[in-house]
Amino acid sequence: MHIRNPVEWSVDQLRLAGHAVESIGQHRRGMDMPAPAVRRIGYADIRDALAKGLEDFAAFRTDVASLCVIYPLAGLVLARLAFGYDLLPLVFPLVSGFALIGPIAAVGLYEMSRRREQTGDGSWADAFDLFRSPSFGAIVGLGVVLLALFLLWLGAAMTIYDMTLGPEPPASITGFARDVLTTARGWAMIVIGIGVGFLFALLAFSISVVSFPLLIDREVGIATAVMTSLRAVIANPGPMAVWGLVVAGLLVLGSIPALLGxxxxxxxxxxxxxxxxxxVVAH
Known part of the structure; x- marks a missing residue:
């Protein structure tokens, strides 16, 4: 058996990605497929999904941990850039922005769980099978939408800072913290920022909570995937609200120890x- 070197493997993956992008036009026929049915779920389903998620994490062990080490590293790099360019007010928006773009970074994990569900086994290499998927173009397209929301959130956060504590950059970390926590303008920034951030998070959550897994699982269009996600949220407001709180809470806890969590x-x-x-989505 021929063992390919990393260069050969990378070239093959790029070729597959090119084929997937070329298939976007062919993928459009998925837009004509009927929208999947949405089920009502309960709070027990949230617990069960988390339990199965932990099982998958345990099954893949260091494979997944190694694949996901880029998340905290990327966050730290962004934070360092913010410090270096007097953009200290954007550190929190950058870190919290993980909630907006998290579904993009997690598409490989969805594929790994799908493969393990089908075969009972899998590895991190399964994540790269997405390059072969006819839905790759749609996944990229929806990812661009979430990335745009992320950039809009950063712009909104900077505008809120300019309207409250700005427009001059903070002179120091301690001075910035003091202004935020001990002044009326600082608390105004916190309250307005949380409110606006909630709206961005709600929009991103509603259009992506099941859309990316659906695109991986079936050949449907972006519009069908997004509408199915919205219908899932509308049909299950309580459980979806709890799931959103769980995601937000765990992301906060994971971010506390220098993002290593x-x-x-x-x-x-x-x-x-x-x-x-x-x-949630009937099969």
């Missing part, structure tokens, strides 16, 4: 999201 939190949530999708 995200090595465990992100893959667990990614795997759990796949199992939640399986419960």
């Amino acid at each position: 995200l090595i465990v939190v992100m893959p667990t949530l990614g795997h759990a999201t796949w199992h939640l999708y399986r419960k």
Whole structure:
């Protein structure tokens, strides 16, 4: 058997990605398929999805941890850039923005859980099978939408800072913290920022909670995937609200120790999201 070197393997993956992008036009026929039925779920389904997500994380062990180490590293790099360019007010928006773009980073985890569900086994290499998927173009397209929301959130956060504590950048970390926590303008920034951030998070959550897993699982169009996700949220307001709070809470906890907790939190949530999708969308 011929063992390919990393260069050969990378070239093959790029070729597969090119084929997938070329298939976007062919993928449009999925837009004509009937929308999947949405089930009502309960709070027990949330617990079960989390339990299965932990099982997948345990099954893949260091494979997943190694794949997801990029999350905290990326966050730290972004934070460092913010410090270096006097953008200290954007550190929290950058970190919290993980909630907006998390579904993009987790698509490989969905595929790993799908493969393990089908075969009882799998590895991190399964994540790269997405390059072969006819839905790859749609996944990229929806990812661009979430990335745009992320950038809009950063712009909104900077505008809120300019209207409250700005427009001059803070002179120091301690001075910034003091202004935020001990002044009326600082608390105004917190309240307005949380409110606006909630709206961004709600929109991103509603259009993506099951859309990415659906695109991986079936050949449907972006519009069908997004509408199915919205219908899932509308049909299950209570459980979906709890799931959103669980995601937000775990991301906060994972971010506290220098973002290192995200090595465990992100893959667990990614795997759990796949199992939640399986419960919500009828097959």
